[in-house]
Amino acid sequence: MFFSFVLCCLCLSVYADTDAVKSVSVMEGDSVSLESNIPEIHQNYIIKWTFGHPENRIAQINKEAGIFETYNDVLDGRFRDRLKLDHQTGSLTITNTTGTDSGDYQITIIGGKKITYRFSVTVYAPLPVPIIIRDSSHCSSSSLSSSSSSSCSLLCSAVNVGHVTLSWYKGNSLLSSISVSDLSISLSLPLEVEHQDKNTYSCVINNPIRNQTTHLDFSQLCQPCAIRGCDSAEAVIRLVVTVLVGSAAAAAVAVLVYDIRIRKAELETIQTSHRPCTHCS
Incomplete structure (x- = not known):
């Protein structure tokens, strides 16, 4: 028992690089595992996983109390049913990752001393074919x-x-x-x-x-352009379409102007026929 306790303390001391931030990359839809850096959770360990700034608790382990729990209600349920805890090592796995999973994660291990490890996770979207x-x-x-x-x-x-x-x-x-x-x-x-x-x-x-x-x-x-002929053909087609459209528009305008002139002449004729006669006795 004493040997196990000493080994436990040695493990924490060996992996206690609390200033380092480990960068982790994952493709959207894949799973990513964040390692606890301990080979086994001992009876007196309390482990807490958090995400973001300010820190939001997303998982917790208290082996002595029999607690191995993930929290689905944080951040509007962002991680619902996608967090998996390793009951032996305390590592955390995020399944079916999305872009909103990118960010900073932290694990705090309390077992004789307090140790913290940090992770910077980047979730990449699927690549299109260029x-x-x-x-x-x-x-x-x-x-x-x-x-x-x-x-x-x-x-x-x-x-x-x-x-x-x-x-x-x-x-x-x-x-x-x-x-x-x-x-x-x-x-x-x-x-x-x-x-x-x-x-x-x-x-x-x-x-x-x-x-x-x-x-x-x-x-x-x-x-070569001369062989393909596509660009020349495209230019000719565009010119023909432009001419046709322009001709149609010009014809429509001519008809409209003619119609307006006819109506104006008819109106003037009507107004003249109804004008009072000033020379009648």
Whole structure:
């Protein structure tokens, strides 16, 4: 018994790095475990888990009293039915994590002495697949005869993302990247390559846990403008539509003006016919 007590005190002393804050990352929907740093709860241990500032108690253990309890009513039930206590070590597991679970957690262990450990949890939203499109503004009829027609201007984008990095790679070599720490922001990253380039290009979005990759398909996006003809065709179609719409609008205005003139003439005729005769005897 005495040996167990001494071992217990030694464990607390070894792990008593109370100033350190452990960073923990998890994908939204996954589970995350916050370790108590003790191998076993002893009879005289009292353990309390809290979240946020000010601290909200979310779980408690009093082994001597037989208490192993999580609190579902705190913070408007944010953690309802998602907190699991390890009855042997006192570690806390949060299941089916959401963005609101991000924040600071703390465990306080009282067993002969008071020990506190802190955790900073970040819950990352699922990553979208980056989208690569051709920047058609660089492929116009005016540029077909210039040197720019030999290049392909691309744009890789991802919408509603936060805490991510968007990057272009040539093979395994990083070409360019852009990062954002805010939430719900759209990112775009340009790239210009030659039509005859035989290298492999890919756009990658990543956070500290996962990544999503889209590979550049030259056959779909990087045919020369003269071959694709899409931009010229699009320009012609837009011109025709504009002319047709303009013609229709002009015709409608002409009809309206003509109708107004006719009605005005009829009104003047009526008013003249009903005007009193000043020369009648």
